[in-house]
Amino acid sequence: MASIRRIVLDVLKPHTPNLLELATQLADLIGIDGVDISLTEMDQKVENVKITLEGFSINFEEVERIIIQFGASIHSVDKVSAGTNLIEEVATQQD
Numbered sequence: 001m002a003s004i005r006r007i008v009l010d011v012l013k014p015h016t017p018n019l020l021e022l023a024t025q026l027a028d029l030i031g032i033d034g035v036d037i038s039l040t041e042m043d044q045k046v047e048n049v050k051i052t053l054e055g056f057s058i059n060f061e062e063v064e065r066i067i068i069q070f071g072a073s074i075h076s077v078d079k080v081s082a083g084t085n086l087i088e089e090v091a092t093q094q095d
Helices: 019-027 060-069
Strands: 004-014 032-042 046-055 073-082
Touching: 004 060, 019 032, 019 046, 019 060, 060 073
Parallel strands: none
Antiparallel strands: 004 046, 004 073, 032 046
């Protein structure tokens, strides 16, 4: 079975714990080499964030477990890359 190498998630989370804590917890998971979290929208009680994870073998269930522990929820899986090599999306005329 091919390994997940990159995943992009749309996540809704409370203000606390903060992005630094969430990023370090995710980065500590086995199989993850890097984490990027971008704040996309802030409300009075919650934040919408885009989480990008890269690694050699991302365990989605473990990622989801950490996100839920932080009181957050995954709205959508926006992108997944799997296999031996990371392939970048190619722009087409429709884009």
